Amino acid sequence: MAKNTVKETECAGKITPDMTFKQILDKCPGAGEIMQKYHLHCVHCSVAATETFEQGMEAHGLTDAEKTKLLEEINKLCK
Numbered sequence: 001m002a003k004n005t006v007k008e009t010e011c012a013g014k015i016t017p018d019m020t021f022k023q024i025l026d027k028c029p030g031a032g033e034i035m036q037k038y039h040l041h042c043v044h045c046s047v048a049a050t051e052t053f054e055q056g057m058e059a060h061g062l063t064d065a066e067k068t069k070l071l072e073e074i075n076k077l078c079k
Helices: 021-027 031-037 053-059 064-077
Strands: none
Touching: 021 031, 021 053, 031 064, 053 064
């Protein structure tokens, strides 16, 4: 994976798989760049307001290890 170039930002609360993409991006706008590294281009998708992060990761075939790493990266960004 490419090096994370997004600056840390403040985020109210932890990012969880049951949140929608819109909720995540509203809390942590820089998360979109990290998602795109994992081929989740949901930041521009019409279902971003209703699809959960878990549903999107499943639909795009991420492994359990990739899901865990992605969540860790986003939560690290949103300290």
